[in-house]
Amino acid sequence: xxxxxxxxxxxxxxxxxxxxxxxxxxxxxxxxxxxxxxxxxxxxxxxxxxxxxxxxxxxxxxxxxxxxxxxxxxxxxxxxxxxxxxxxxxxxxxxxxxxxxxxxxxxxxxxxxxxxxxxxxxxxxxxxxxxxxxxxxxxxxxxxxxxxxxxxxxxxxxxxxxxxxxxxxxxxxxxxxxxxxxxxxxxxxxxxxxxxxxxxxxxxxxxxxxxxxxxxxxxxxxxxxxxxxxxxxxxxxxxxxxxxxxxxxxxxxxxxxxxxxxxxxxxxxxxxxxxxxxxxxxxxxxxxx
Numbered sequence: 001x002x003x004x005x006x007x008x009x010x011x012x013x014x015x016x017x018x019x020x021x022x023x024x025x026x027x028x029x030x031x032x033x034x035x036x037x038x039x040x041x042x043x044x045x046x047x048x049x050x051x052x053x054x055x056x057x058x059x060x061x062x063x064x065x066x067x068x069x070x071x072x073x074x075x076x077x078x079x080x081x082x083x084x085x086x087x088x089x090x091x092x093x094x095x096x097x098x099x100x101x102x103x104x105x106x107x108x109x110x111x112x113x114x115x116x117x118x119x120x121x122x123x124x125x126x127x128x129x130x131x132x133x134x135x136x137x138x139x140x141x142x143x144x145x146x147x148x149x150x151x152x153x154x155x156x157x158x159x160x161x162x163x164x165x166x167x168x169x170x171x172x173x174x175x176x177x178x179x180x181x182x183x184x185x186x187x188x189x190x191x192x193x194x195x196x197x198x199x200x201x202x203x204x205x206x207x208x209x210x211x212x213x214x215x216x217x218x219x220x221x222x223x224x225x226x227x228x229x230x231x232x233x234x235x236x237x238x239x240x241x242x243x244x245x246x247x248x249x250x251x252x253x254x255x256x257x258x259x260x261x262x263x264x265x266x267x268x269x270x271x272x273x274x275x276x277x278x279x280x281x282x283x284x285x286x287x288x289x
Contacts (some may be wrong), residue, residue: 002158008027008202012198012202014076020079022045022075022078023075025073027070029155032067039074039094043092044057045194046076047106055088057108059107059233062103062104064231065101066099068101069096073096074095076094079093087108090105092106122180124247127245130182133161158185159186159242160184164247177211177215179211196242200240204266208250212252212260212281227282229279229281232277232279235277237273238274246266248266249266259280261280263279264279
């Protein structure tokens with residue numbers, strides 16, 4: 001397996017310390033703190049380890065409370081809030097250096113039939129005709145970023161990204177806060193639905209918040225900005241293999257108070273809406289008090 005993906009799978013292999021207590025390690029991917037998607041994926045994995053195997057995650061709601069230390073282990077405490085006939089509820093708290101850095105509520109459900117409908121997938125170029133991730137360097141002005149920040153965008157990754165629209169005029173004054181990205185894992189993965197859910201949670205933290213910056217060219221032109229996730233929510237609608245192309249169509253309804261808000265719809269390549277996500281994060285110019 002491709003090394004960066006193999007390494008990510010190891011990160012998601014938590015050590016069980018007690019029946020409801022788990023420990024995980026971190027990887028430095030260039031973010032100023034532990035990557036939020038990593039904590040989200042590990043927390044979901046910890047919750048899944050306490051749930052009956054016939055139940056799948058259908059939603060999660062998480063808050064990032066403190067910056068995570070990439071050099072220290074993270075301990076996950078799982079509270080078995082409820083085990084009902086159809087639904088299971090879990091609350092996961094992540095601890096480092098004696099402090100809570102993150103907490104998450106997640107709900108799981110047995111498979112049940114019911115009504116079905118969904119929004120249509122946007123009409124965008126397929127991944128084979130979309131721009132590589134390097135085109136995002138135009139948007140993010142990577143050459144102006146510190147070396148540590150550039151690592152976040154340029155190091156080997158377990159997922160590949162392609163931009164399903166033109167970025168020839170990035171951050172124009174009338175730019176819409178909308179972007180479409182094709183994503184897939186860089187290698188074949190095992191047939192493990194829990195693993196695919198946890199990896200989808202992991203990768204959902206990439207680029208979602210940046211959607212809120214698209215109408216604001218001066219933010220990126222400054223070269224000195226700070227991004228941090230505040231909260232993150234996901235709803236899992238249908239099964240997905242993350243080693244096959246899927247489309248993340250994101251938009252930002254609002255930005256205010258040094259916070260940006262973005263929502264995303266996640267579609268399998270065949271057009272099925274497989275998940276939805278929403279995130280609010282801190283977006284601050286470092287020169288701003």
